[in-house]
Amino acid sequence: MATHKLLLLPGDGIGPEVAAEVEKLVAWFTRSGIAAFETERDLVGGAAYDAHGVAISEDAMKNAKAADAVLFGAVGGPKWADVPYEHRPEAGLLRLRKDLGLFANLRPAICYGALADASSLKRELVEDLDILIVRELTGGVYFGEPKEIVTLEDGQKRAVDTQLYTTGEIERIARVAFDLARKRSNKVSSAEKHNVMKSGVLWKQVVTAVHGAEFSDVALEHVLADNCAMQLVRNPRQYDVIVCDNLFGDILSDVAAMLTGSLGMLPSASLGAEDPATGKRKALYEPVHGSAPDIAGQSRANPLAMIGSFAMSLRYSFGLIEAADMLEGAITDALANGARTGDIAPAGTNSLSTTEMGDAILREL
Amino acid sequence: MATHKLLLLPGDGIGPEVAAEVEKLVAWFTRSGIAAFETERDLVGGAAYDAHGVAISEDAMKNAKAADAVLFGAVGGPKWADVPYEHRPEAGLLRLRKDLGLFANLRPAICYGALADASSLKRELVEDLDILIVRELTGGVYFGEPKEIVTLEDGQKRAVDTQLYTTGEIERIARVAFDLARKRSNKVSSAEKHNVMKSGVLWKQVVTAVHGAEFSDVALEHVLADNCAMQLVRNPRQYDVIVCDNLFGDILSDVAAMLTGSLGMLPSASLGAEDPATGKRKALYEPVHGSAPDIAGQSRANPLAMIGSFAMSLRYSFGLIEAADMLEGAITDALANGARTGDIAPAGTNSLSTTEMGDAILREL
Numbered sequence: 011m012a013t014h015k016l017l018l019l020p021g022d023g024i025g026p027e028v029a030a031e032v033e034k035l036v037a038w039f040t041r042s043g044i045a046a047f048e049t050e051r052d053l054v055g056g057a058a059y060d061a062h063g064v065a066i067s068e069d070a071m072k073n074a075k076a077a078d079a080v081l082f083g084a085v086g087g088p089k090w091a092d093v094p095y096e097h098r099p100e101a102g103l104l105r106l107r108k109d110l111g112l113f114a115n116l117r118p119a120i121c122y123g124a125l126a127d128a129s130s131l132k133r134e135l136v137e138d139l140d141i142l143i144v145r146e147l148t149g150g151v152y153f154g155e156p157k158e159i160v161t162l163e164d165g166q167k168r169a170v171d172t173q174l175y176t177t178g179e180i181e182r183i184a185r186v187a188f189d190l191a192r193k194r195s196n197k198v199s200s201a202e203k204h205n206v207m208k209s210g211v212l213w214k215q216v217v218t219a220v221h222g223a224e225f226s227d228v229a230l231e232h233v234l235a236d237n238c239a240m241q242l243v244r245n246p247r248q249y250d251v252i253v254c255d256n257l258f259g260d261i262l263s264d265v266a267a268m269l270t271g272s273l274g275m276l277p278s279a280s281l282g283a284e285d286p287a288t289g290k291r292k293a294l295y296e297p298v299h300g301s302a303p304d305i306a307g308q309s310r311a312n313p314l315a316m317i318g319s320f321a322m323s324l325r326y327s328f329g330l331i332e333a334a335d336m337l338e339g340a341i342t343d344a345l346a347n348g349a350r351t352g353d354i355a356p357a358g359t360n361s362l363s364t365t366e367m368g369d370a371i372l373r374e375l
Numbered sequence: 376m377a378t379h380k381l382l383l384l385p386g387d388g389i390g391p392e393v394a395a396e397v398e399k400l401v402a403w404f405t406r407s408g409i410a411a412f413e414t415e416r417d418l419v420g421g422a423a424y425d426a427h428g429v430a431i432s433e434d435a436m437k438n439a440k441a442a443d444a445v446l447f448g449a450v451g452g453p454k455w456a457d458v459p460y461e462h463r464p465e466a467g468l469l470r471l472r473k474d475l476g477l478f479a480n481l482r483p484a485i486c487y488g489a490l491a492d493a494s495s496l497k498r499e500l501v502e503d504l505d506i507l508i509v510r511e512l513t514g515g516v517y518f519g520e521p522k523e524i525v526t527l528e529d530g531q532k533r534a535v536d537t538q539l540y541t542t543g544e545i546e547r548i549a550r551v552a553f554d555l556a557r558k559r560s561n562k563v564s565s566a567e568k569h570n571v572m573k574s575g576v577l578w579k580q581v582v583t584a585v586h587g588a589e590f591s592d593v594a595l596e597h598v599l600a601d602n603c604a605m606q607l608v609r610n611p612r613q614y615d616v617i618v619c620d621n622l623f624g625d626i627l628s629d630v631a632a633m634l635t636g637s638l639g640m641l642p643s644a645s646l647g648a649e650d651p652a653t654g655k656r657k658a659l660y661e662p663v664h665g666s667a668p669d670i671a672g673q674s675r676a677n678p679l680a681m682i683g684s685f686a687m688s689l690r691y692s693f694g695l696i697e698a699a700d701m702l703e704g705a706i707t708d709a710l711a712n713g714a715r716t717g718d719i720a721p722a723g724t725n726s727l728s729t730t731e732m733g734d735a736i737l738r739e740l
């Protein structure tokens with residue numbers, strides 16, 4: 011049995027707490043002979059800054075490149091509000107995304123029946139919701155140059171960020187979206203602002219061309235990003251796969267996340283291109299939620315987003331489809347059996363701690 | 376009595392239909408001796424393109440500059456999908472915003488008690504919601520240069536948009552937001568992405584400085600734009616005034632709009648700087664909704680967003696505060712008395728046409 015190399019980067023805040031629950035599962039899968047993992051750990055974010063003065067060390071980057079998959083917790087917190095910009099906790103995550111070439115960020119937003127009442131939206135609008143946001147993750151305004159603040163002659167400052175996209179960058183993310191749609195409900199909604207942005211004009215053109223040439227069996231619609239945000243609130247079930255750029259994906263996936271009842275539930279996968287020689291791709295898996303400094307250290311965090319991210323790694327990095335199904339099934343079953351951390355428990359009811367929720371998942375396996 | 380110069384730019388789709396209802400009100404206010412208006416009309420958007428080959432003629436621009444206020448309907452539609460980029464219908468609106476210097480876009484999102492059940496969100500989350508989004512409207516990625524698509528040596532294309540903000544641009548929109556907050560619940564939430572964008576770093580710095588120097592009596596919080604979008608769905612009533620850049624404002628205001636039950640309800644004001652000599656400011660008023668080509672020409676559109684925009688012009692351009700209160704009161708009363716266009720009528724109930732809704736407002740005056 012092949013040994014899968016996992017790098018665990020728990021990060022800051024609740025990151026280490028939710029990562030610990032995944033470690034229990036890694037041990038369980040190894041013990042039960044389903045898969046063999048070799049796990050390393052390293053620092054990222056504020057934790058790395060405190061230890062090494064940078065948001066991620068060169069050593070940790072080397073480990074990340076050598077790993078079959080990175081499991082990432084969360085970074086940031088008020089403690090690091092004043093560190094220099096290039097060393098802020100988020101810089102560790104952005105460097106991992108960029109240097110590992112993780113251009114495809116998959117963010118499923120699934121509303122579990124057992125949790126539909128926890129959503130802000132009316133139950134009938136979100137019941138059985140199953141959307142996948144495919145966000146471009148290594149381009150756009152996140153990385154384009156110039157990106158700077160300059161002081162002008164009159165003493166004013168001017169800040170510049172640059173939104174950049176090439177044909178190739180759009181083609182490859184479009185292919186990922188169409189490919190995934192074929193395994194789902196066969197529909198892609200491409201969101202941009204072609205009425206205002208030239209990157210939106212190119213985005214729409216290239217997605218249309220890729221669709222016509224390679225995926226004309228998939229339904230395609232174009233939607234303005236502002237309208238898409240609104241439609242996600244109005245009638246989210248009209249969507250199957252939404253494909254968009256880095257910045258729109260950041261916002262639209264947070265809106266989609268909130269529809270499901272709790273951000274504490276949402277996993278994500280960030281994938282690189284397949285290496286034609288080995289068939290392997292670099293990958294990082296992380297919960298959509300942040301480091302939640304307000305509840306850190308109290309065992310109150312919901313570990314399901316992190317556990318769901320581990321399930322995505324089984325599916326997308328290790329080809330362990332049955333194990334992924336099993337773990338996702340355990341999440342569904344635990345919820346159906348009433349397991350709730352505080353974020354998803356109805357007000358006034360008892361809730362599980364982070365470790366108890368991890369144990370509840372183990373029991374369902 | 377001073378005569379107020381109004382320029383009406385109905386535009387495309389449902390624009391002319393909702394504008395016609397405002398014309399009835401203009402006539403009513405004039406007839407009843409409350410105010411005197413001199414109304415001109417001109418073309419914008421697709422209608423201007425069909426007549427003159429441009430999205431707005433130089434003549435119409437001259438009229439707009441001479442007017443005390445512009446009332447704008449909506450632009451665009453599938454008919455103009457293939458016109459050259461610089462002549463697309465939206466270009467007329469963007470030129471008006473830019474050339475009139477309308478840097479402050481005010482977008483109130485109010486949930487009328489009578490309509491709380493039309494919201495996607497649970498009633499208890501949106502009842503009595505009253506948010507004001509203050510969006511910077513003449514800067515950012517909408518207007519920054521370079522903004523182009525270039526063909527590279529290998530035949531690939533590369534699209535560039537440029538997000539630009541200066542200290543001065545941020546200061547003046549921050550002042551508008553703080554000023555308005557003082558007349559409301561005295562709280563400003565400033566949304567940006569300082570963790571990723573240099574414009575976000577400058578935005579946060581400048582807003583903080585303006586606050587400390589001139590508005591320390593107003594509560595200020597900073598929120599990441601993605602988190603803000605999520606919080607708008609989770610618990611919108613935590614907000615009073617939200618201030619943000621052009622692109623985030625575009626998206627956040629659409630999310631906020633949807634919370635209120637119908638986009639057909641939402642007015643907006645776009646204001647320029649006060650002329651120190653005359654005390655006047657350029658201004659344009661428009662509904663947040665678009666041209667809705669699917670229902671154009673059927674007298675099904677809800678004219679309340681356009682009528683509410685006219686009410687905002689009474690308040691912000693003409694100092695007719697009582698008339699504005701009266702008109703806004705008429706909207707509230709008409710809704711309380713059951714007046715509903717199709718977009719806000721419960722399924723299976725009768726609804727009013729566009730003109731009938733205009734008449735219902737007249738009756739309440």
Ligand SMILES: CC(C)[C@H](C(=O)O)[C@@H](O)C(=O)O
Nearest residue numbers: 100103104260298570571601
């Ligand atoms: C932490 C931050 C840099 C990040 C982003 O903006 O991409 C986060 O919001 C996300 O969505 O993963």
Ligand SMILES: CC(C)[C@H](C(=O)O)[C@@H](O)C(=O)O
Nearest residue numbers: 205206236465468469625663
């Ligand atoms: C029509 C379009 C150019 C416009 C914008 O993006 O600003 C619209 O979405 C708005 O919000 O007023």
